[in-house]
Amino acid sequence: MPVTLSLFTLYRDPAAAVRWLVEAFGFEVVARFGAEDGSVAHAELRLGDAVVMVQAADGHAPAPLVGTSTSRAPVLTLDDDAAVDELFARVERAGATVLIPPETTEWGNHRFEVLDPEGHQWSVGTHRPGAAW
Structure with missing residues (x-):
């Protein structure tokens, strides 16, 4: 059964947010609806x-930061350290x-964690969730 997670x-x-995600991460806008x-x-x-x-928050706020985590973050997986x-340098700029900041964890994931301008956490690393260890 094919499944796509967005x-x-x-x-x-x-x-x-759209402008920042394009600038910081290099996302491509594939659909945009508005006025x-x-x-x-x-x-x-x-x-x-x-x-x-x-989409517009309509009163919703991002999860609060506790220590170095908001308790939820998209995880982007890249091929190598x-x-x-390189992506860390781009999002920091x-x-x-x-x-x-970029680090290699004891389990071998080279990663970094950031907050976007509205406080949403983003995790980027080399570990591919769901892959065999």
Whole structure:
């Protein structure tokens, strides 16, 4: 049975979130619905096989930060340590708040963790969830 998992994320300013996700991570906008004033009612962004859907928060807030985690974060998996480090440099230049700078964990995941401008946590690393160890 084929299954596709997409992330649905709510933002107070979805148009700004779309711009930031494109700049910081290199997402490509594949669908955008809104008004002529540039507002975004719904947008879909793709990076490789990852898809993020962005909509207006309508009063919802991101999960609170406790230590270095909001308790939920999309996980982007890259092929190697160099790709992780390159993406970290890009998201840091775009103004992400760094929670965990690039590191290699004891289980071999080269990763970093950041918050986007609205406080949503993003995890990037080389570990591919669901793959055999």
